[in-house]
Amino acid sequence: MIETLLPEGARAREAFGPDGSAVLHPEEAALVATAPEERREEFTTVRGCARRAMADLGLPPAPVLPGRRNVPQWPAGVVGSMTHCTGYRAVVLARDTDLVAVGIDAEPDLPLRRGVLDFIALPGELTWARTPVPAAGRLCRDRLLFSAKEAVYKTWFPLVGTELDFEDARLSFRTDADSPRRGTFRAEVLRPGAGPDGRPVTGFEGRWLADRGLIVTAIAVPARVGAGSPGR
Ligand SMILES: CC(C)(COP(=O)(O)OP(=O)(O)OC[C@H]1O[C@@H](n2cnc3c(N)ncnc32)[C@H](O)[C@@H]1OP(=O)(O)O)[C@@H](O)C(=O)NCCC(=O)NCCS
Structure with missing residues (x-):
């Protein structure tokens, strides 16, 4: 479902439940050895x-380890983003010649807990x-706003490397x-920063959809002018 939000060049994979065939690299397994099931x-x-x-991009399987502030570390020349919530897991990857950054988020289509929206x-x-x-368009707008802000942060942080608070993006x-x-x-980022090129x-700009009890948001920043329009 998330691939409909993405431009050509992006590769998306998603799962709506546990994947018993997925295997961790030893460095990854060590990170969650004592975590809850x-x-x-x-x-x-x-x-x-x-x-x-990675295979869709023609790359060998590589571990995905957290870097500074838990940013996932992708193979050289690749940008990407991951999300998980109850009943959904997804990854989007792209060559950095196609996209300079990507950020995705998924949330249950349910109201936020009391007080979160005000925050x-x-x-x-x-x-x-x-x-x-x-x-006809019933969805939890408060949750959509939250999800889009999470996607903004996941796009922003790997690109700019500075924190971004909820009030820093309109x-x-x-x-x-x-x-x-x-x-x-x-x-609109109200506290602009500089990308790697200065x-x-x-x-x-992002896209959103509500389906299957989920809200999914995605931002893909094209590497060149003219690229980056949704391909599907
Ligand atoms: C980091 C954060 C965005 C994760 O979002 P979430 O909805 O809680 O969780 P999700 O399951 O959707 O995403 C988790 C994944 O985000 C990724 N992630 C974590 N920190 C990240 C960062 N600094 N930059 C980019 N991606 C990050 C990781 O891949 C993580 O998966 P993993 O733990 O399996 O490696 C969120 O916890 C957070 O800290 N938010 C506060 C900052 C913010 O949103 N500001 C608003 C700006 S407008």
Whole structure:
């Protein structure tokens, strides 16, 4: 399902339940040796997805270890992002000649816990999230906002290398004309930073969808002007 949010060049793999065939590299297994079973399973399944995405790019299977601030470390020349939530695990990878950064997030399509929306939302976002949604497009806007902000962070941090708080990005959403349960979003970064080439990073364009009880968001930053439009 996430591949419909991505441009050509990106390789997505996802799982809607545990993948008993996924195997960890020893360095990965050491990281979750004492973790609860649920964490071990999501960690293992999502790395199984990562290995399949590497194969899709023609790469040999490599461990995915956390770097600074837990950023996943990808093979040279590859950018990527991972997410897991109840009933869903996904990975997106791309050659850095196609994308300079990617960030994905998945959440259950359920209301946020009390108090979380006030913590993560700017005033305009709060108004939007609390506006009732027509029945055909029913989804938890507060959760969509949260997911998109997580995708922003997962795109931002590997690219810029500095922290980004929830109030540092202002999000706005559009719904596709042909479906009330998918669309686009724009994230304006209010505390811009610089990318690896020294150019300012001021915001991102993303896509979202709500399906199968999940909300999924994705941001893909094209490596060249003209690239990066969704291929499907
Ligand atoms: C790191 C964070 C974004 C993870 O999101 P989450 O919804 O809790 O969890 P998900 O399952 O979707 O994603 C987890 C994966 O994110 C990735 N991740 C962790 N830290 C990361 C970072 N600094 N940069 C990019 N990706 C990161 C990892 O691959 C991790 O999977 P793993 O633990 O199996 O290796 C979140 O916990 C967090 O710290 N958020 C606060 C910062 C933020 O969102 N600011 C808002 C800016 S507008």
